[in-house]
Amino acid sequence: xxxxxxxxxxxxxxxxxxxxxxxxxxxxxxxxxxxxxxxxxxxxxxxxxxxxxxxxxxxxxxxxxxxxxxxxxxxxxxxxxxxxxxxxxxxxxxxxxxxxxxxxxxxxxxxxxxxxxxxxxxxxxxxxxxxxxxxxxxxxxxxxxxxxxxxxxxxxxxxxxxxxxxxxxxxxxxxxxxxxxxxxxxxxxxxxxxxxxxxxxxxxxxxxxxxxxxxxxxxxxxxxxxxxxxxxxxxxxxxxxxxxxxxxxxxxxxxxxxxxxxxxxxxxxxxxxxxxxxxxxxxxxxxxxxxxxxxxxxxxxxxxxxxxxxxxxxxxxxxxxxxxxxxxxxxxxxxxxxxxxxxxxxxxxxxxxxxxxxxxxxxx
Amino acid sequence: xxxxxxxxxxxxxxxxxxxxxxxxxxxxxxxxxxxxxxxxxxxxxxxxxxxxxxxxxxxxxxxxxxxxxxxxxxxxxxxxxxxxxxxxxxxxxxxxxxxxxxxxxxxxxxxxxxxxxxxxxxxxxxxxxxxxxxxxxxxxxxxxxxxxxxxxxxxxxxxxxxxxxxxxxxxxxxxxxxxxxxxxxxxxxxxxxxxxxxxxxxxxxxxxxxxxxxxxxxxxxxxxxxxxxxxxxxxxxxxxxxxxxxxxxxxxxxxxxxxxxxxxxxx
Ligand SMILES: Nc1ncnc2c1ncn2[C@@H]1O[C@H](COP(=O)(O)OP(=O)(O)OP(=O)(O)O)[C@@H](O)[C@H]1O
Ligand SMILES: [Mg+2]
Numbered sequence: 073x074x075x076x077x078x079x080x081x082x083x084x085x086x087x088x089x090x091x092x093x094x095x096x097x098x099x100x101x102x103x104x105x106x107x108x109x110x111x112x113x114x115x116x117x118x119x120x121x122x123x124x125x126x127x128x129x130x131x132x133x134x135x136x137x138x139x140x141x142x143x144x145x146x147x148x149x150x151x152x153x154x155x156x157x158x159x160x161x162x163x164x165x166x167x168x169x170x171x172x173x174x175x176x177x178x179x180x181x182x183x184x185x186x187x188x189x190x191x192x193x194x195x196x197x198x199x200x201x202x203x204x205x206x207x208x209x210x211x212x213x214x215x216x217x218x219x220x221x222x223x224x225x226x227x228x229x230x231x232x233x234x235x236x237x238x239x240x241x242x243x244x245x246x247x248x249x250x251x252x253x254x255x256x257x258x259x260x261x262x263x264x265x266x267x268x269x270x271x272x273x274x275x276x277x278x279x280x281x282x283x284x285x286x287x288x289x290x291x292x293x294x295x296x297x298x299x300x301x302x303x304x305x306x307x308x309x310x311x312x313x314x315x316x317x318x319x320x321x322x323x324x325x326x327x328x329x330x331x332x333x334x335x336x337x338x339x340x341x342x343x344x345x346x347x348x349x350x351x352x353x354x355x356x357x358x359x360x361x362x363x364x365x366x367x368x369x370x371x372x373x374x375x376x377x378x379x380x381x382x383x384x385x386x387x388x389x390x391x392x393x394x395x396x397x398x399x400x401x402x403x404x405x406x407x408x409x410x411x412x413x414x415x416x417x418x419x420x421x422x423x424x425x426x427x428x429x430x431x432x433x434x435x436x
Numbered sequence: 437x438x439x440x441x442x443x444x445x446x447x448x449x450x451x452x453x454x455x456x457x458x459x460x461x462x463x464x465x466x467x468x469x470x471x472x473x474x475x476x477x478x479x480x481x482x483x484x485x486x487x488x489x490x491x492x493x494x495x496x497x498x499x500x501x502x503x504x505x506x507x508x509x510x511x512x513x514x515x516x517x518x519x520x521x522x523x524x525x526x527x528x529x530x531x532x533x534x535x536x537x538x539x540x541x542x543x544x545x546x547x548x549x550x551x552x553x554x555x556x557x558x559x560x561x562x563x564x565x566x567x568x569x570x571x572x573x574x575x576x577x578x579x580x581x582x583x584x585x586x587x588x589x590x591x592x593x594x595x596x597x598x599x600x601x602x603x604x605x606x607x608x609x610x611x612x613x614x615x616x617x618x619x620x621x622x623x624x625x626x627x628x629x630x631x632x633x634x635x636x637x638x639x640x641x642x643x644x645x646x647x648x649x650x651x652x653x654x655x656x657x658x659x660x661x662x663x664x665x666x667x668x669x670x671x672x673x674x675x676x677x678x679x680x681x682x683x684x685x686x687x688x689x690x691x692x693x694x695x696x697x698x699x700x701x702x703x
Binding site for chain 2: 121126145146147149151152153159160162163172173176177217224
């Protein structure tokens, strides 16, 4: 299958006074898998359906391989689409479902039959061709839907929360399966999800949306390590967010005063900034017993009391409270021989971290 | 219902149900009984047993002609109201245009307006338009009164169809017409069948609209029946009625066989 380049240019959709998608521009490289990620109602589905041609944009355009698609009707766009509820035709068997798209293309019976059996083996359902959708499990149904979408050799694959209705274990194995298949076929794929783990697992590129707008576009590591906004920092993973005025400049960096007991050393800060917002990932923070650590006032270090301690298998979560009332979340990886939690609730500890872990949030 | 009613509640329920059935069925059974009475007047209880009234009815040129007209009219009406009602229902459910609610109310209004008034209004309009063919006028009038039944059953079954199915079909390369034909229609078949059967039956025994639009040359069954009732009230009238009752029962059985009555009427 040849891969397509997909480009959105200033795409908008308004429903009365609601702006579902607001001026979205995005380029998707051929063969890439892109995840549209964001909270409920942020416009992910609307965006995907505009790419499919199921919704007409209020303004803006969709280009596929530099061809303007905006006026091309859905049934001529050659897109493969998967829906959250599978959308298999209940009155047709698995084979009849899969052959549907080929019939619409006027393919001969013999060719179509061959393609259908190829598609069935691709999605590992060779023995299920004669069954009706109601006689299949959720995972099998979604595989039929995948076979039905792939058999037409689509220019791109569009997935709207395709695994949302499956249980956790099956969802994770389907994620890996789907990703491997997509890579093998080199099929440009756009997936909608509100599950950040799914986006991080599957996508080459993550597009974080909020209120119909693009919030940040980047690889999983970029989005996770360098969130561009407070929203992204909080939406993807957990974050400790601190805010304060610049207390002192040192070279290109500065010291930020968060509270009487906490100051942050940041290595880079624009000269014009008079204050800053900093995010620190919970796993970057090291916890030590109060007695062991030097109690001298240093940057990136603060005395605290353990408020809550949760053992979660390979990691422990600690919720710390600083004397001035601020909360710090710490994730600490457990060692295999370790006996439970390392710190008890109520214990006095010191939390500290290295200055490269202080990430400046550009947009508050 | 999986759980059976039991105890005193069940007794009350079954009694009321049985009462209702007697109330609905008794008049029909009375008519059927009267049709085999060996007397020259409609009497109850029937005296003796004879099929001579059926023989008489089946040789009655007027009645046979009326039957032919009524059946053709009902078939034409069924086709017409499906042809009009199914797309209308589709537009009402899937359409996203201004005034959908108002148009829906308008299309269903013949269900609420007294049929007598609808018939008179139709007669006036058709006269103004210079349409003097009674058969055509009857067809138009019957389509007007039966379409709401089709629209209503089809709207209800369309509302249950998952729109994603249609979207999936379209992404797979089906235009709107093929999507409707291959995906939507099979989902709403029971609603369409029920609407069609309603249209047929309503057309077949419609009196108030038919009365205005028929003439002496083209008189459907209900008019002939009424005339007989007024002129010669012998057991041939119950015999005619029994034939119609049996036809209705056959229709219901066919529907039951085709789609299951419960499903069709859940519409
Ligand atoms: N047909 C419609 N008419 C009016 N408003 C709509 C319509 N479809 C979507 N919207 C609105 O547009 C916004 C975006 O909807 P959309 O379905 O794209 O969200 P989403 O990101 O897919 O959310 P979710 O994760 O819940 O599926 C929402 O505020 C929604 O209420
Ligand atoms: Mg959605």
